[in-house]
Structure formats: C-alpha cells, structure tokens
Amino acid sequence: MKLFNDGKPFHGSAAVSGGKLTGTTDTDYFYFFCPKCADTQMLQILNYIMTKDGPVEKYKEQRPKARRDFLIAFELWCPTCELHDFVKLSNTGWVGGKLKDTIGLPNA
C-alpha cells in the first residue's frame, strides 16, 4: 500500500492557513475552494489519512457529546494553478466559541 504523501511529512502551507481556505456544500458534500484561483475554483482531494481515531480523551468537559477523537488530513490539488497542499479536519482543535476569537485568523 502506498503511503500518504509518499511517507514524507505533510502540513498545510501559508496558502491555506489563517482563514484563506474556504469552501461550501452542494447537497451534503463539502468542497474546498482554491485559495489562489478566482471564482470558487474547486480543489480535488487526492488522498486522505486518518492520523488519530480513538476514544474521547481531550476536552471532555467542553464536548460531553463527542463520541470519538479524530484527525483526518487531506491532500489537496488545484487542476488550474497546480496548488498542492494539505488541510486537517479534527474534533480536538477549537471545540467551540467564535471564529473571530481564534488565533491567527485576522479576517474572521
């Protein structure tokens, strides 16, 4: 089986950090928009890896209804500008509050 990102480290770049990566749903499918291209150019998700999937261990008091702790990393690619990047989805990062109060999101 081929390793995620060929076994190399992966981390989202500045292009997708700080609120620059956005997206939307059509039905219940979520799509990421390229942060470099105009007009909601959609990114392709080339691959994913679940780097954490286990029992609830973090922030139990703040999220008593959570059923698991997980972290999924996605490998993203733009067929138009060839942006190649990564983003993570987790339920153990910010567990509540308002986006404007988070660190590093000047445009929120």
Ligand SMILES: [Zn+2]
């Ligand atoms: Zn692009």
